[in-house]
Each structure stands twice: as C-alpha cells, then as structure tokens.
Amino acid sequence: MTITLEAPPHDDEIVATLTERAVQARRLVVDMAASPRGCHLGGSLSVLDILIAALHRAAADDGTEVVLSKGHAAAGLYAALHVSGILPENPAPLYGLAGHPYTGHPGPKVPGVRFPTGSLGHGVPYAAGWALSQKLRGRPGALGIAVAGDGELQEGLVWETCQVAAAQELGNFVLVVDRNGGQNDGMVADISPLPGLAARFTAFGFDTTEIDGHDLAALTDLLTEDRSTARKPLAVIADTVKGKGVRAVEGKPGSHYVTIDEARAAKWKRGIR
Amino acid sequence: MTTTDDRAVTTPDTTLSGRDAYRDELPKDVAGGRPEAGTGTHPVAPAGERPEAPAGERRAPVAGTVPATDERRTATTATAPLPDERPVTLSGRDAYRDELTRLAASDDTIVCLEADLGGKGHPFQAAHPERFLNLGIAEGAMVDMAAGLAAGGHKPFVSTFAPFAALRAAESLKLTLGYLAAGVTVVAPYAGVSGAWFGTTHHCLEDLAILRSVPGVTIAAPYGDAEMRAVVREAARSGRPHYIRTGRNATYESLAPLGDELPLVNWEFRAGDREGREGWDAVCLVSVGEEGTRLALAARRAAPGTAHAHLVYLDHEHLTGAAAELARHHSRFVVVEEHRGQGGVAEALALLLPACEVRSVSADRSWPSQGGDHEEVMAALGLDLPAVLDALDAFARTTS
Numbered sequence: 001m002t003i004t005l006e007a008p009p010h011d012d013e014i015v016a017t018l019t020e021r022a023v024q025a026r027r028l029v030v031d032m033a034a035s036p037r038g039c040h041l042g043g044s045l046s047v048l049d050i051l052i053a054a055l056h057r058a059a060a061d062d063g064t065e066v067v068l069s070k071g072h073a074a075a076g077l078y079a080a081l082h083v084s085g086i087l088p089e090n091p092a093p094l095y096g097l098a099g100h101p102y103t104g105h106p107g108p109k110v111p112g113v114r115f116p117t118g119s120l121g122h123g124v125p126y127a128a129g130w131a132l133s134q135k136l137r138g139r140p141g142a143l144g145i146a147v148a149g150d151g152e153l154q155e156g157l158v159w160e161t162c163q164v165a166a167a168q169e170l171g172n173f174v175l176v177v178d179r180n181g182g183q184n185d186g187m188v189a190d191i192s193p194l195p196g197l198a199a200r201f202t203a204f205g206f207d208t209t210e211i212d213g214h215d216l217a218a219l220t221d222l223l224t225e226d227r228s229t230a231r232k233p234l235a236v237i238a239d240t241v242k243g244k245g246v247r248a249v250e251g252k253p254g255s256h257y258v259t260i261d262e263a264r265a266a267k268w269k270r271g272i273r
Numbered sequence: 274m275t276t277t278d279d280r281a282v283t284t285p286d287t288t289l290s291g292r293d294a295y296r297d298e299l300p301k302d303v304a305g306g307r308p309e310a311g312t313g314t315h316p317v318a319p320a321g322e323r324p325e326a327p328a329g330e331r332r333a334p335v336a337g338t339v340p341a342t343d344e345r346r347t348a349t350t351a352t353a354p355l356p357d358e359r360p361v362t363l364s365g366r367d368a369y370r371d372e373l374t375r376l377a378a379s380d381d382t383i384v385c386l387e388a389d390l391g392g393k394g395h396p397f398q399a400a401h402p403e404r405f406l407n408l409g410i411a412e413g414a415m416v417d418m419a420a421g422l423a424a425g426g427h428k429p430f431v432s433t434f435a436p437f438a439a440l441r442a443a444e445s446l447k448l449t450l451g452y453l454a455a456g457v458t459v460v461a462p463y464a465g466v467s468g469a470w471f472g473t474t475h476h477c478l479e480d481l482a483i484l485r486s487v488p489g490v491t492i493a494a495p496y497g498d499a500e501m502r503a504v505v506r507e508a509a510r511s512g513r514p515h516y517i518r519t520g521r522n523a524t525y526e527s528l529a530p531l532g533d534e535l536p537l538v539n540w541e542f543r544a545g546d547r548e549g550r551e552g553w554d555a556v557c558l559v560s561v562g563e564e565g566t567r568l569a570l571a572a573r574r575a576a577p578g579t580a581h582a583h584l585v586y587l588d589h590e591h592l593t594g595a596a597a598e599l600a601r602h603h604s605r606f607v608v609v610e611e612h613r614g615q616g617g618v619a620e621a622l623a624l625l626l627p628a629c630e631v632r633s634v635s636a637d638r639s640w641p642s643q644g645g646d647h648e649e650v651m652a653a654l655g656l657d658l659p660a661v662l663d664a665l666d667a668f669a670r671t672t673s
C-alpha cells in the first residue's frame with residue numbers, strides 16, 4: 001500500500017530560498033566536473049534537490065542527521081552542504097586535491113559529514129543506527145535520513161537494514177531513494193530491475209510514498225513532517241532525472257562520470273536556472 | 274566533453290590499465306585456471322607446515338614427556354603431563370555478558386546488540402531490556418548501526434560469532450572500527466575452531482589477520498574470566514574501538530594478576546635477561562588466546578623450566594610494546610595461537626623482532642572436514658600439545 005502523507009503546507013519563501021540554493025549547488029557541481037578529476041555528475045545533479053530539502057530539515061537542529069548513502073554523488077553533497085551554510089569554504093576549487101578532504105566519496109573529515117560512504121549500502125544502516133540512538137535517548141522526533149540510489153538497492157545490506165528498521169519500529173528512520181534509473185554500467189532496468197519498488201517497501205513494513213524528486217515544495221513538506229509518533233520507518237521513492245539541470249546530459253546514462261573543460265562548464269552553468 | 278565512467282581511457286596500442294588487462298585476459302585466464310595459492314616464503318615456521326623430520330632425527334622433548342596421542346610423536350617415550358586441576362570460572366562469552374550487564378547498571382549509554390546468537394536468558398536482556406537489541410540475523414547491518422549509535426552518543430557492544438563478525442561483516446568493521454574509529458566493541462565468540470563439530474562455516478582462523486591490518490582497532494584475546502572482564506571494562510572506559518575474540522563454552526582459570534591493570538606481557542616465568550645474557554637464548558613460549566594459553570600452560574607442565582609469556586592485546590601498537598619487552602628477556606620464541614600461521618601473532622613478532630628467532634604453532638592450511646570436539650579439531654590442524662613440544666624440540670636441536 002502506498003499512502004499519502006499529510007504535512008503542513010510549505011512556506012513559499014523557504015521553497016524559493018531552497019530553489020536558489022539548488023541552482024547555486026548545480027553550478028558548483030559543474031565546476032567540480034571541470035576539475036582535473038571530473039566527478040559523478042549525473043547522480044550528483046539528480047540527488048541535489050533531495051539533499052537540499054533534507055539538510056533544511058537537519059538545520060532545525062533537532063538532532064536530525066542526513067547520510068548520503070550513494071557516496072559517489074559526493075560532489076552533489078559538498079555543493080549542497082556549502083549552499084546550505086554547513087560547509088563554509090567553497091569545495092569546488094579544492095575537489096580531489098591533495099591536502100583537502102573533498103575526495104571522490106565523502107568521509108568524516110568534511111564538515112557536516114559523519115559517516116564514510118561510497119561503498120554502497122552502508123549509509124542506510126548508519127542512518128538507521130542514528131535514528132535508533134535518538135529513539136533510545138527519548139528523542140523520536142529526530143530523524144536519521146538516508147539518501148540512497150536506486151541502483152544501490154541491489155545491495156543486500158539495504159534490505160537487511162530495512163528488515164531491522166521495521167522490526168525495531170524506527171518511525172524516525174527515513175530512506176529516500178533517488179530513483180534516477182541509472183547506474184555505473186547502464187540502466188537499472190536493464191541490469192537488475194526493481195519492479196514494484198513501493199510495494200516492496202510497504203511489504204517490509206514501511207510507510208511508503210512516491211514523489212517528484214525535483215519538487216522542492218513537496219520534498220520540504222515531506223521531510224519536515226513530525227514523525228515522533230510514527231511506528232513505521234518511511235520510504236520516499238523520489239523520481240529524479242540523471243543530470244538534472246544540465247540539458248546536455250539530462251537523462252543520459254553516460255552522465256554517470258563526466259570530465260569537462262572550463263569553456264563547456266561555463267556554457268552549462270549559464271543554462272542552469 | 275568526455276563522458277565516461279571512471280575507468281582509464283586506453284587505445285589498443287597502448288599499455289592497458291590493470292583492470293583492462295584483466296578483462297583482456299579473462300577468457301584464457303578462466304580456461305587456464307588460477308595459480309596455486311600459498312607458494313610464497315614465510316618468515317616463521319608454522320608447526321603444521323614443517324616437513325617431517327627423518328625418524329632418526331626425532332628427539333625427545335626438551336623437558337618432560339607427553340602422551341603419544343599424535344603419530345608425529347610415536348618415536349617419543351611419553352607419559353601424561355600432570356592434570357590441570359585448578360578451578361574454572363565463567364566462559365569468555367558468559368564473562369563478557371555478565372560484566373557488560375554489571376557495567377550497564379551505572380552507564381546508561383551502554384547498549385547490547387546481538388544478531389540472534391545471544392542465546393535465551395541473556396543477562397543483559399533481563400537486567401536492561403530497553404537497551405538489549407536482538408537485531409536478527411543481520412551482522413553487517415548490526416555493525417553499521419552500531420556506528421550510528423556511537424555517533425549518537427551510545428557505547429554499543431555488538432556480538433556475533435567470529436566468522437560472521439570478522440569475515441561476513443569485514444568491510445563494516447574496517448569502516449566502523451577503523452576509518453570512523455567509532456567507540457564500538459565487537460565481541461566474537463566461536464573464534465578459532467571452538468565451534469568444532471559445527472564445521473568450517475562456524476570456524477574462524479582468519480580474524481586476527483583481518484583485524485590486525487585495520488589501523489586503530491584494539492584487539493584482545495583474553496584467557497579466563499578475569500581477563501575478559503578487565504578487557505570489557507577497558508573497552509567501556511576508553512571508548513576506543515575494540516575487537517575481542519573468545520571461544521565457545523570452555524572455561525579457563527584466570528591467570529594472575531586479576532585486576533584492571535593487565536600487563537603488556539604477563540610472564541608466568543622468564544628465564545633470561547638480555548643485559549646479563551644469562552638465559553637470554555632460552556626458549557620462551559608466547560601464548561595467545563584461550564587455547565594457545567591452555568597449550569602453553571600444558572607444555573610448561575610437561576617441560577618445567579620453560580619460560581612463558583602470555584599476551585592479551587594483539588593489535589600492532591600493543592604487540593610492538595610487547596615485542597620490545599619480550600626481547601629484553603629472551604631471543605627465541607615459540608608462539609602458540611589458534612589461528613592460521615599467516616597473519617597471526619607469530620608472523621607479526623617475527624617482523625617486529627628480526628634479531629630473534631620465532632616459531633609458530635598454529636593451525637595449518639587444511640580445512641577441517643570431520644567432527645570431533647574442540648581439541649580434536651585443533652589436533653587435525655596440527656595444533657596440539659605434541660606440536661608445541663615439537664617446536665620446543667626444534668629449538669633444542671639447533672643448540673645441541
């Protein structure tokens with residue numbers, strides 16, 4: 001069963017602020033693609049709106065923690081942390097460089113990052129453990145939010161954790177799936193498809209909802225919801241577009257890892273609105 | 274624009290990257306099979322791997338005699354060693370459970386996690402049910418969730434059988450205990466072949482090799498009730514990541530000292546001194562873990578006068594200090610450990626002590642495929658009292 005969650009109406013001003021952050025962050029990600037290292041561009045752009053909405057929730061300072069489990073979208077995370085005011089320095093010029101913590105997959109040396117992710121699957125139990133800790137401390141309103149990729153759901157550890165989270169009645173655990181349809185070697189649908197995904201989460205004992213992963217108003221409404229009395233974890237299947245915001249690569253599996261020159265970066269950034 | 278994944282771009286006439294060379298070679302590699310493993314050199318001499326000495330070269334043990342339970346020693350005149358009649362206490366895992374339950378009474382940040390192998394009637398569950406979490410058969414999730422719990426301010430103690438902790442959840446241990454340095458303690462019963470007749474899936478002779486290669490993890494293999502309790506207290510107090518290996522249900526009488534201060538090297542007896550040189554070249558047994566220590570103690574009864582040093586902490590930092598202490602008194606060591614020779618403590622000591630001679634009595638490279646009790650399965654791997662005495666003999670031969 002897929003449910004419709006009731007949430008307080010969003011504040012238009014907040015959504016406008018978050019939308020502007022998303023624009024800035026996408027431009028930073030393109031800058032990182034123009035670094036000598038290149039970056040996982042497609043997945044960083046697909047997940048950005050989710051991260052910005054989730055970090056907005058965490059900024060309420062209620063003990064909520066956001067874990068980017070699809071750690072290869074590190075460029076997206078660094079950009080989102082910077083535009084959200086959590087990471088003071090601009091990570092784009094420092095991305096991938098010696099002496100700076102902005103590695104291709106994020107680690108705890110980066111301000112705002114608690115857990116190392118990139119080996120897929122691990123961020124989901126990190127966030128579930130965080131949620132469990134908050135619950136045991138009598139703070140069930142503090143969320144552990146894991147942001148995973150749809151390809152990442154091929155990892156058994158994700159489902160192992162879902163089983164545990166439901167059994168432990170972790171109503172403050174939220175798993176957001178960035179369903180952009182792509183993975184390293186092609187399309188999820190071609191390699192190891194995930195039919196009936198919402199039904200799977202529901203069968204595991206989750207509250208489940210599907211959402212436009214680029215609708216910041218809807219994401220904000222959903223992620224600011226009070227879940228302190230919830231008994232079931234929440235799965236949010238967010239439909240996204242790989243490479244979102246850069247028309248040249250939108251929806252293309254080849255955008256998974258991209259290296260561009262500065263001229264192309266400048267052109268792409270002008271097109272981001 | 275270059276739109277690729279992160280693999281190196283190559284052309285047919287350039288040198289291939291490692292993984293592209295693999296792809297290029299894959300069909301014939303598969304057809305040709307893989308090279309045989311374990312053909313390299315080895316700095317120490319695991320007892321189970323040493324070639325049989327010609328019958329004429331076999332000698333009696335350096336001191337005392339042993340029962341002729343092993344065909345390798347049939348040439349030896351053997352009598353039984355004195356039985357160990359000291360009283361027993363709780364098994365390692367029961368001592369852990371009991372001590373943790375006690376500690377949690379005054380520390381509400383301690384949580385006890387199990388992956389469905391804590392057994393019914395776990396004392397922590399009875400005393401602190403709200404902080405006892407059986408997460409089900411989910412070892413990887415359990416270790417990772419412990420990282421989340423530690424980040425939230427808790428002190429998670431997680432326990433599952435050693436093969437499932439150190440091998441199935443190895444990557445989680447690397448990230449949680451190593452990279453994150455999270456204050457998580459992993460307690461791993463069923464280490465070695467204490468699972469005995471349960472079979473190879475329930476054995477773990479590789480955990481020290483794995484955990485010792487992860488920087489920052491405190492590794493302990495306590496012997497007896499008192500050492501286990503002291504190690505658990507230290508893990509809770511320090512907040513440092515710990516891996517504690519123990520056995521199944523066997524009990525061992527605690528060694529002195531019994532307090533919180535565990536010595537880096539616990540000398541049962543030492544014969545030598547580097548400064549005075551007297552006795553420095555006498556052989557010293559170094560015991561590791563429950564069964565390694567049991568065998569060393571038995572060898573001491575069979576060969577009175579043999580030096581014996583017992584080690585509790587086995588990570589690189591502790592072992593470096595212990596090695597220096599060992600070398601102050603002796604120069605020749607027989608390390609007894611219920612682990613593969615490869616990646617074990619003997620190998621580590623051999624590297625730390627290049628001027629000393631180190632021999633290993635450890636599990637050989639076979640896979641136990643038959644039943645039997647713990648001692649019988651160990652013997653099938655070449656890990657028994659005759660093997661220890663053979664190793665002492667080997668040193669005696671080199672000085673005679």
